[in-house]
Amino acid sequence: MVERQLTFADLAKAGDMIFGDGYRTKKSEHGMPGLPILRVAEVHDGVIRPDFTDYVSNAYRGAMGVKVSRWGDIVLTTKGTVGRVAIIPVGSPEFVYSPQVCFFRVAEGARLESKYLYYWFKGSEFWSQAGSRKSQTDMADYLNLSDIRSLSITVPDRLQQQAVVEVVGALDDKIAINERIAATYEQLLKLQVDCMGLEADPDPVTAASVTEFVQFNPKVAKPSSEAVYVDMAALSVNRAGISAWTRREPKGGTRFVNGDTLLARITPCLENGKTGYVDFMENGEIGVGSTEFIVMRSVQGVPPEFSYFLARSKRFREHAIRNMVGSSGRQRVAAVDAANFYISRPDEKLLAAFGEVASNFFAHVRSLDRESRTLAALRDSLLPQLMSGKLRVRDAEKIVEGAV
Incomplete structure (x- = not known):
């Protein structure tokens, strides 16, 4: 397995990716129609939960430049609670990043797999460096762009990166399936509630x-x-x-x-x-x-x-x-x-029927949520071992197969 030790500055200079902090908007630039601002509190581990509260007017879109989100961007919180990481999912609306959110956009054909970078941010190589950098201020924890440029990442060959992503991604895929099942149940139950006239x-x-x-x-x-x-x-x-x-x-x-x-x-x-x-x-x-x-x-x-x-x-x-x-x-x-x-x-019979179905659906969702938490814990335990090479991909595959 061929590995290279590269800094983020090296990767950016070679065109493997671009990264940056968000757009420093002024209150006078806020307005509709426009792009919602993605703030640090809206980036959770592995998921974006936007509030859609503040918008930057489309009149300033040119000034925003690359700081407008794209599907597949990796976003990292860099102030306050440093290190929450997520991916802008396919189908997501566009956002303009706030200054406390750093984005990473990996180029097609780069030496670095985008999702490998996402998982790297969850691993010990990132945290051993971020831990010393983020506390170099008397104020809230903060990683600035100079800190990020200096980060050093071990980059295996693409086949190894893809293998790691495939193994760990299988756990995330099962968690995502559980989420979709839960969402479907809620949609079906809402239809039952609507039949009781709650919205009328x-x-x-x-x-x-x-x-x-x-x-x-x-x-x-x-x-x-x-x-x-x-x-x-x-x-x-x-x-x-x-x-x-x-x-x-x-x-x-x-x-x-x-x-x-x-x-x-x-x-x-x-x-x-x-x-x-x-x-x-x-x-x-x-x-x-x-x-x-x-x-x-x-x-x-x-x-x-x-x-x-x-x-x-x-x-x-x-x-x-x-x-x-x-x-x-x-x-x-x-x-x-x-x-x-x-x-x-509500009609008593409709309410009782809703209760029976809802009880069964929610019981299944509880089971799915427990399973998802177990899978997430397994993912988080396997990831550092895979990234460091202490655990071989083929051995991790067997563990994951038994879990999913």
């Missing part, structure tokens, strides 16, 4: 208060010891599953249990659809979340998943957004105002 304006005479079906911020005892903690970044804009959580001492915040729905109540998270369904904790366990959540819980006799699909419904979200108050940029909706909402009373 109710008849004022027969309308039902939503509080007949859902509690808002129900009382939950304070956990007595370290508890699950969910922050805003863990909520998806289009999926029920909560992507990540930590544990910490319960010092405040919203409290929830399995079967609860977490609704973001602050701008721009509410407008962007940040919502999650809690089903990953142990039975009886109490979790703690951001103070910017509203907890929604189906009342006894109503399927627990109903509260999630209510929170996702267009009518309810429009109602919640209309009732936001506060200064520009920090508006919130109060739980009592969100709860002042009326729906067409």
